[in-house]
Amino acid sequence: MVFEESVAAHYGRIDAGAQLLGMLRREGKDPEHFVPADLHGADQLHIGGPGATARLAERAGIxxxxxxxxIGSGMGGVARHLAHEYGVEVHGVDLTPEFVELSRSLTQRSGLAGSVTFSQGSALTLPLEDSSFDTAVIIHVGMNIRDKDQVFAEASRVLRPGGVIALYDIMVLGGEPEDYPLPWANTAEMSFVQPPLAYSDALAQAGFEVDLESKTVQEGIDFIDRAINAGPGRGGPVGVDAAALGNLRTAFQAGILGPVEIYAHLPG
Ligand SMILES: C[S@@+](CC[C@H](N)C(=O)[O-])C[C@H]1O[C@@H](n2cnc3c(N)ncnc32)[C@H](O)[C@@H]1O
Known part of the structure; x- marks a missing residue:
């Protein structure tokens, strides 16, 4: 699909591998053997980094x-974090071939290849068996996807009865963003931000029961301030330009957009 190709091109342009390995070398770490925490969240492309991932894991009962x-595993930072900290098996699916290749390479180097695997594919047609997972996480992916009904229909298909979904996206809290670039889109045509209600309706449509919704706007502003001031590996992810982060901060501050978590489960 042409649109998915432009999303993959947006993320594929980031030369993240060289930046992450360079960061490890500068800190005196061995880039061939490291633990996920050595990257300080620079491989997690979402607001809140590892702190947000840990909260998601705990709230989802991982x-x-x-x-x-x-779903939408990016550079694999979330998958490695979950496997290393919680002893779970994780499979990541992502649209961007460069990210899938980088995820595999970083996972091999961090000794987690036995429990963390990846495949290239779309959230809209997951290349996975029915009822094959206990929990799904989807973090900062929905902003690039128009058809949210289809994303959650696919998540519902691959989860077992009683399975849990932990969803964390930038959502519309009051109006349309005007200033681009934003971290996930250079133009409005690439962005499909929606209010929390659109997500909870799509989840219900796919058979999920929503358990909890939580907004973390001030935390998001503080995270962006640290990311802009300190840079990748000292507070922020690699590959996100300061102008995009600045526009996102403005939209958070104005109450237009905000980070929102939604937790839901399938009937058992
Ligand atoms: C902002 S990054 C977040 C990555 C990761 N979840 C994290 O938090 O580090 C968004 C990711 O979603 C992926 N993505 C966007 N649309 C997708 C789709 N339709 N199917 C699968 N992956 C998609 C992109 O390739 C990118 O890696």
Missing amino acids: GSGIRVLD
Whole structure:
């Protein structure tokens, strides 16, 4: 699909591998053998970094022995974090071939290839068996997807009965963003931000029951301030330009956009 190609091109242009490995070398770490925390969240492309991932994992009840699907897994930072900290098996699916290749390489180097795997594919047609996961996480992906009904229909298909979804996106809280670029889109045509209600309706349509919704706007502003001031690896992810982060901060501050988590489950 042409649109998905432009999303993959947007993320594929980031030369993240060289930046991440360079960061490890500068800190005196061995780029061939490192633990996920050595990257300080520079491989997690979302507001809040590892702190937000940990909160999501705890709220979703992620714990040893379960099988987790990471939809839109980016550079694999979330998948490695979950496997390393919670002892879970994780499979990540992402549209961007460069990210899938980088995810595999970083996962191999961090010794987690036995429990963390990746495939290239779309959230709209997941290349996965029915009822094959206990929990799905989807973090900062929906902003690039128009058809949210289809994303959650696919998540529902691959989760077992009783399975949980933890969703964390930038959502519309009051109006349309005007200033681009934003981290996920250089123009309005590439952006499909929606209010929380659109997500909870799409989840319900796919058979999920919503358990919790939580907005973290001030935390998001503080995270962006740290990311802009300190740079990748000292507070922010690699590959996101300061102008895009600045526009996102303005939209948070104006109450137009904000980071929102939604947790839901399938009937058991
Ligand atoms: C902002 S990044 C977030 C990555 C990761 N979830 C994280 O938090 O580090 C968005 C990711 O979603 C992926 N993506 C966007 N649309 C997608 C789709 N339709 N199917 C699968 N992945 C998609 C992009 O390739 C990109 O890696």
